Amino acid sequence: MDWLQIVVLSLIQGITEFLPVSSSAHLILVPVFSDWPDQGLAFDVALHLGSLGAVVIYFRDEILRMLSSWCASVAGRGTDQDARLAWWVILATVPVGLAGLLFKDVIEQYARSPMVLAFGLIFFGLMLGLADWRFRGSRSEYQLRWSDALWIGIGQALALIPGTSRSGITITVALMLGMGREAAARFSFLLSIPVIVLAGGLEACELIQTGVDVHWGDMALGTLLSGVSAYLCIHFFLSFIKRIGMQPFVVYRLLLGIALIWLFG
Template sequence: MLWYHIVILALIQGLTEFLPISSSAHLILPSQLLGWPDQGLAFDVAVHVGTLVAVVSYFWKDLWKIAQGWLSGIVHRRVDQTSKLGWCIILGTIPAGLCGVLFENFIETHFRTIEVIAYTTIGFGVLLWVSDKFAPTQKGEAQLGYLSGFLIGCAQAIALIPGTSRSGVTMTAARAMGFDRQTAARFSFLLSVPLITAAGGLKLIELIGSNIAVDWNALVWGVLISAISAYLCIYFFLKWLNSMGFLPFLFYRLVLGAILLVIVYSGS
């Protein structure tokens, strides 16, 4: 990859991993629309590490409390808010993990197309706005229970389809169940930690078992740029979410989806 490929792709991963606009879709588009070379497995590992560093750095106090509460709950056989949140994250991770193992190859083969990305970008963007606009806002993090955590996790599994957006679909599910915007966003980000860890770990194992030459310079820059951009993205998204809502992301997804459909059908 050329230097600007590295910068742009790392920025795309960092900015889109946590915004409700789909990072997988945006990482597919440069190679399909601009003819860029595929970024390769090693670079995928690097930018996953970068976004993981960002979300863990931002929520490290929360994650530490949740881990302590969860372990204490097991040892002392009691349930409090932090231990319950830990179980919600675990329950919410299971559906996406199972679907990834069972259907990843099928999805990679059949769904990584511009046409699919266009329709999922538009469709799930509309669902996000509808759930935010019309669902009652009556629940905070204290009302997050095992069932709601699992159902949000089931929604997360749908994000294996490019263009859906993992953060977008989990926030959609949370808002549809009546959770406020901050709770929906925070749980979505916390829920990303085990999933990004697992995805990055599997890619790393695959990389170690291959004979792919590694461009360490590209990897270091990929980690740094994706980590910094993702951290800033989380900070400003949570800061501005209550005032701006999800409408700007709906507009963005509608425009992007329309452009992609024009490209698809003008070339057919």
């Protein structure tokens, strides 16, 4: 891989992983519009590692409180709001884990076409716009019930369809349940941690089994760029949606989806 491919792929992963615009759609489209070779499984693992590091560092205080309270609840010492939030993150991860095991091969084989991407971008973009305009409330992530977490988790499972956007669909469902914008985004970001761990772990296992050569310099640079761009993206996204909301992302998704239909329809 040359340095330009490393930089472009790393920035795309870091920026789009947490924005409601579908990182998978953008990464799938890169080889469509360029003659770059496939980046390989090792580099995918590096990009996921960078994104994971960014969200863990950004929410480190919340994560430490959640882990401490969750361990206390498991030990029978009571359940507070941080422990409940940790349980809801676990519960919301179950549907996507099951869906990934059952449908991963089918989706990778049949659902990665530009037209599927266009449908996911447009349809779920409109759903995001509707949720932000019509259903948004003021509930925080600490006011979620177990049923809310389960519905958000079911929505997250739909993100296996390219073009949907994991952050986009989880924020959409959270807004429809009456959460505020920032709370919906924060819960979506927390949900990304186990999902990235599961996806990165699966890719790492496949990498070990294939025994391919690893270019450690490329991986290190990709991890760093992905992590820094993801951290900045989280910071500015939370500030942006507080003032402006989700509509600019809805417009972007619609324009990108229409462009894909025009180009490949």
